[in-house]
Amino acid sequence: MVERYAVPDHQWDMIADIVSPPQKMGRPRRDDRLMLNGIFWILCSGAQWRDLPERFGSWKTVYQRFRQWRDDGTFEQVLSRLHLRLRQDGLMDLDTWM
Template structure:
């Protein structure tokens, strides 16, 4: 949703001042989530998410630079603040 995107946009889509324009970070994130939820190989990624090489590279970049950890931390803090999380069952697999 637009509200969900606004919550994490600054973490996954920083302002770019130089270089070639990036592929739409929101579409790329949707592609990453599609792969993770489907279990499909990267080369089976539907074209609507962009080139599979771009999506895979962004996944690797965000994994390696801690972006996914920062997103998870932000979501955890917000859910906890709003009383929407049971800390006894909070866990992430994969």
């Protein structure tokens, strides 16, 4: 069972290579999927970053990852991939997309 605001396995498989590329050097990163779930928890609940539940780890780490993905274009890449998938599946009409 998937928790509220959590990314299910089949959806994670669609974007994992964008959000969680292999790490070549440095200290191991916190779990990218957990970070994404924490970001969704904040965005969907409307809570402040400091109110993030402890199960996601430090709110500062989740916020830092949010800023990193926002600034480096990761979220745009994910959105582009999802748009392409929706068009391929016939679920999105580009004439009505804004």
